[in-house]
Amino acid sequence: MTALKEYQRLECTGLWRDTPDAQRREVIVAFGDATLVISDARNTRALAHWSLPAIIRLNPGEQPAIFAPGTDAGEALEIEDETMVAAIAKVHALIEARRPHPGRLRTVLLGIVLALVIALGLFWMPRTVIEHTSAALPHVKRQEIGLAALADMTRLTGLACDAPEGRAALARLSTRLLGPGGRIIVLPEGLDATAHLPGGLILVPREAVEDESNPDILAGKILAEDLRRQAGTPMADLLRHAGLRATLRLLTTGDLPGESVAGYGETVLAVTPRPVDLAKLVGRFKAADVSSTAYAYSVDPSGEAVLALIETDPFRTTSAPELLLSDTDWVALQGICDG
Incomplete structure (x- = not known):
């Protein structure tokens, strides 16, 4: 042998x-x-x-x-x-x-630890940088970035509707519903439902303005979209699209490269609006002194799915203390895309 x-x-x-x-x-x-x-x-x-x-x-x-x-x-x-x-x-x-190799196990373990650290860094660092940058931006910068994303989106939707009389009525409606930090923008095409962008920008399709018989219904759509904005992370979503390098540049220089928002419009237009908390929506109607009943029946004519909006409408039996829009403003707003 x-x-x-x-x-x-x-x-x-x-x-x-x-x-x-x-x-x-x-x-x-x-x-x-x-x-x-x-x-x-x-x-x-x-x-x-x-x-x-x-x-x-x-x-x-x-x-x-x-x-x-x-x-x-x-x-x-x-x-x-x-x-x-x-x-x-x-x-x-x-x-x-x-033969035993005393250093081999140590090398393997160190390699595994190093790989885990690198993987954790690749996963954790971008998210942390984006979240930190998003939280640190002032409102003015958020709105500036939101408008840059809107400019990219207009390739698909056309320029925002801007007839002078309608623009003035829209500004008054925006202040009433969103306060000084918000802004409503009406887009002529490509938008099937309300959407939002960073900086408190609420996007409304032309049809939502022209086809409604009651401004309270339009108000409800805007208030619901603003609740979605508050519940989401619009600035962080945009920065994730822009990427880590662009976010680091924004964090260090205060400027986001214009090309980094290219294509974000398609992402926003493809979003399906999520349901909102009806109790919170009732609170927003009350804070804006707007009746919620007309909007509720526009969502569900039977009223069953939106019973909370109807039964807790603060102005169900009385008129709102202040008219949402005058007839003149409402007519002007409905013609904002005709200018």
Whole structure:
């Protein structure tokens, strides 16, 4: 038997010398279970036994191969047989694979930890930078960025409706419903429902203005969209679209590259409005001194799905203390896209 299962017996000839100055002699080399047996080629008398694990090759990569029984040994064995050379190399490879490697586990663990740190950084840092930047921006800068996104969106919707008489009525409606920080923008096409942009910008489709018979219905759509804006993260959403590099530039210089908002309009136009909390919507109607009943029935003519808006309408049995829009303003607003 030999040290390798694939060989029942493995022998070859070689040239051996027992000291550096001795004459080389032909020998028989036998691959054993744990040793390499070197015997005289003429009478088969054993001359030396070399431990297989201790054997070293003195000329790696060269032919014929020259081996020694150890680092300080004077003996040397020259072998040309490729099968024998490969068998000795395989034994050494197996021994090396089974040998403990104290530093390998440490290296693997360090590699895993480093990979986790990098992955965590790639996942956590962009989100943190975007959230921090979004929270740190003043309202004026938010509205500036929102208007930049609107300019990109007008490629698809056309320019905002801006007839002078309607613009004045829209400004009064915006102040009444959204306060000084908000702004209502009417778009002529491409917008199927209300939407919003950073900076308190509420986007309204032309049809929502022209096709409604009651300004209270339009008010309800605007108030509901403003609740969606407050419940969402419009600035952070836009910065995620812009990317980390653009966000870092905004954070460090105060300017967002104009090209970073390109294409964001498509994202906004594709959003389906989410349902809003009816209790909060009732509160917004009350704060704006607007009746919620007309809007409720426009959402559900049966009234069942919006019963809260009807039953808790603060002006269900009385008129609002202040008219939302005069007839003149309402007519002007409905013609805002005709200018």
